[in-house]
Amino acid sequence: MKELIYLTYSEIKNKLNDGSLSSEDLVTAYLQRINSVDSKLKAFLEINQEKILKQAKESDVRRKSGKLLSEFDGIPIGIKDNICITGEITSCSSKILENFVSPYDATVITKLKEKGFVLFPRLNMDEFAMGSSTENSAFQTSKNPFDSERIPGGSSGGSAAAVAASMLPVSLGSDTGGSIRQPASLCGIWGLKPTYGRVSRFGLIAYASSLDQIGPFSNDMQGIIDLMEILSGIDSKDQTTAKVEHFESKSVSDIDWKGKKIGIMKTEDFNFSPDVNVRYLEILKSLEAKGAQLVPLDFSLLKYAIPVYYLIATAECSSNLSRFDGIRYGLRKETSGKLDDLYSESRSAGFGKEVKRRILLGTFSLSSGYYDAYYGKAQKARVLIRKQYAEFFKSVDVILQPTSPTTAFKVGEKTKDPIQMYQADILTTSVNLAGVPAISCPAGVDQNGLPIGIQLTTSHFDESKLLGFAKSLSNLDLCKVSLPKEIK
Amino acid sequence: MDEKELKNIANLAKLNIEENEISGMLSDFSRIVQYVDEIKNLDTSKVGDDEIYEQIFYELRKDLSENSLKREDLAKIAPSYENGYVVVPKVIET
Numbered sequence: 182m183k184e185l186i187y188l189t190y191s192e193i194k195n196k197l198n199d200g201s202l203s204s205e206d207l208v209t210a211y212l213q214r215i216n217s218v219d220s221k222l223k224a225f226l227e228i229n230q231e232k233i234l235k236q237a238k239e240s241d242v243r244r245k246s247g248k249l250l251s252e253f254d255g256i257p258i259g260i261k262d263n264i265c266i267t268g269e270i271t272s273c274s275s276k277i278l279e280n281f282v283s284p285y286d287a288t289v290i291t292k293l294k295e296k297g298f299v300l301f302p303r304l305n306m307d308e309f310a311m312g313s314s315t316e317n318s319a320f321q322t323s324k325n326p327f328d329s330e331r332i333p334g335g336s337s338g339g340s341a342a343a344v345a346a347s348m349l350p351v352s353l354g355s356d357t358g359g360s361i362r363q364p365a366s367l368c369g370i371w372g373l374k375p376t377y378g379r380v381s382r383f384g385l386i387a388y389a390s391s392l393d394q395i396g397p398f399s400n401d402m403q404g405i406i407d408l409m410e411i412l413s414g415i416d417s418k419d420q421t422t423a424k425v426e427h428f429e430s431k432s433v434s435d436i437d438w439k440g441k442k443i444g445i446m447k448t449e450d451f452n453f454s455p456d457v458n459v460r461y462l463e464i465l466k467s468l469e470a471k472g473a474q475l476v477p478l479d480f481s482l483l484k485y486a487i488p489v490y491y492l493i494a495t496a497e498c499s500s501n502l503s504r505f506d507g508i509r510y511g512l513r514k515e516t517s518g519k520l521d522d523l524y525s526e527s528r529s530a531g532f533g534k535e536v537k538r539r540i541l542l543g544t545f546s547l548s549s550g551y552y553d554a555y556y557g558k559a560q561k562a563r564v565l566i567r568k569q570y571a572e573f574f575k576s577v578d579v580i581l582q583p584t585s586p587t588t589a590f591k592v593g594e595k596t597k598d599p600i601q602m603y604q605a606d607i608l609t610t611s612v613n614l615a616g617v618p619a620i621s622c623p624a625g626v627d628q629n630g631l632p633i634g635i636q637l638t639t640s641h642f643d644e645s646k647l648l649g650f651a652k653s654l655s656n657l658d659l660c661k662v663s664l665p666k667e668i669k
Numbered sequence: 670m671d672e673k674e675l676k677n678i679a680n681l682a683k684l685n686i687e688e689n690e691i692s693g694m695l696s697d698f699s700r701i702v703q704y705v706d707e708i709k710n711l712d713t714s715k716v717g718d719d720e721i722y723e724q725i726f727y728e729l730r731k732d733l734s735e736n737s738l739k740r741e742d743l744a745k746i747a748p749s750y751e752n753g754y755v756v757v758p759k760v761i762e763t
Binding site for chain 1: 670675678679681682683684685694697698700701702704705706707708709711713716720721729730738742743745746747748749755757758760
């Protein structure tokens with residue numbers, strides 16, 4: 182029999198529901214795994230065993246008394262440290278919120294609690310979700326379970342590493358420019374960024390409000406499909422949630438590739454690592470053999486996506502992070518000076534280097550004399566990117582690209598050069614700018630045994646089709662990835 | 670971008686930049702600005718201002734008071750709190 186921690190999300194769900202597994206046994210196995218490997222991987226900022234076990238025991242009591250909350254009752258799920266949970270510290274991996282205890286639940290947390298999930302809070306991340314490696318966390322750098330000298334990606338690196346290292350079956354992250362998809366790709370698991378407006382952002386500590394979306398990581402496709410149904414929906418607390426038909430997991434079915442039009446990119450225009458390039462082309466060839474029609478798309482606008490993303494995201498972050506001023510919550514640096522000094526000293530002591538850099542860039546692009554040339558221009562460029570995606574989906578059913586141009590890089594390899602780090606998200610940022618949904622699926626490993634990911638994208642609110650394609654892609658032998666049992 | 674301009678931006682953002690951070694910050698910042706300058710090569714003349722807001726589907730909820738956080742919960746998370754108020758340094762010169 183498979184050890185409990187190596188079960189897929191679907192196997193766990195089935196075993197809990199057929200009575201052959203208790204939530205307490207399962208959670209105990211995960212806690213043991215965390216105790217044995219997380220000192221090396223540093224996915225968790227904190228782990229409160231007592232609180233976690235209490236939830237599992239309560240779930241088992243409900244099961245025994247026939248009062249189950251849902252078919253998901255008792256399933257463990259990890260939570261990124263920027264999603265508020267009542268009574269838990271929610272720090273965004275920042276010193277400015279190091280001791281901030283949330284007085285309320287994010288809407289997604291309310292939904293998970295209503296279903297009976299067992300919450301494992303406080304997964305490490307890049308500070309305020311700004312980064313691609315978790316090296317910008319104020320507290321620790323998470324490591325990649327496939328090679329602990331490498332990063333797990335970011336900003337939701339802790340959420341991805343926890344699932345890839347079999348410390349959890351599923352987790353939540355947030356994605357502003359690729360922060361779910363890129364770590365999912367680098368850690369060999371599934372990670373979804375839903376359409377902007379699908380999932381409530383109430384209780385997600387904001388980085389860039391017009392780009393942020395909460396989404397799931399999972400060790401199988403079913404976890405993504407189930408969580409998509411649970412998390413999405415209109416929320417009166419978030420006016421940007423869209424009035425669209427509710428997503429239902431039963432709407433997803435395997436897709437026959439025959440006759441389907443797949444949008445592809447010319448890889449020679451981008452600097453992919455050879456192994457990523459080869460795997461991408463192998464997958465395309467395999468789908469073509471199944472009857473799919475490959476349609477080359479013009480991604481020339483993509484080279485503007487990162488500059489546009491950084492101008493818009495930093496402008497929004499400079500505004501969003503102005504609330505952290507040492508007055509109502511978070512770090513306060515006592516000063517003998519005036520109110521302005523208290524603001525500046527609290528913010529300077531509380532924010533890390535990359536966060537300061539982005540606040541400054543955003544303030545610069547919004548400031549008098551620069552606004553039109555930078556922020557205003559970026560907003561118009563964003564319209565062009567959105568229109569280009571609309572154009573793409575007139576001629577293709579789905580777009581297939583590598584998620585990340587390389588596999589996981591070494592800790593410290595890109596920290597000296599912010600531009601090089603920003604380019605890690607070259608294939609993911611345009612998706613957030615357009616607001617369309619995209620998922621990263623595992624696609625085998627490179628010569629060093631490091632995971633490669635493939636990103637699929639469809640049009641707005643077309644998650645049913647997106648997840649159908651992802652399910653079919655994941656059935657290919659080329660895409661199989663075995664998660665590591667030993668953490669080296 | 671020169672030192673004076675960087676300090677002005679930092680002042681607007683309510684951030685202090687230490688003297689020993691200035692040269693590193695300036696060189697990073699100049700490179701990033703040079704990098705985002707790339708968008709100047711993109712022709713956006715056909716995009717109207719109205720199109721920027723096309724994808725926003727705001728529907729405001731009715732202006733009714735709902736249950737909100739309790740004062741005692743806010744007191745717990747405030748750095749300094751007295752008699753229902755958050756305490757800040759004196760702001761009025763006497």
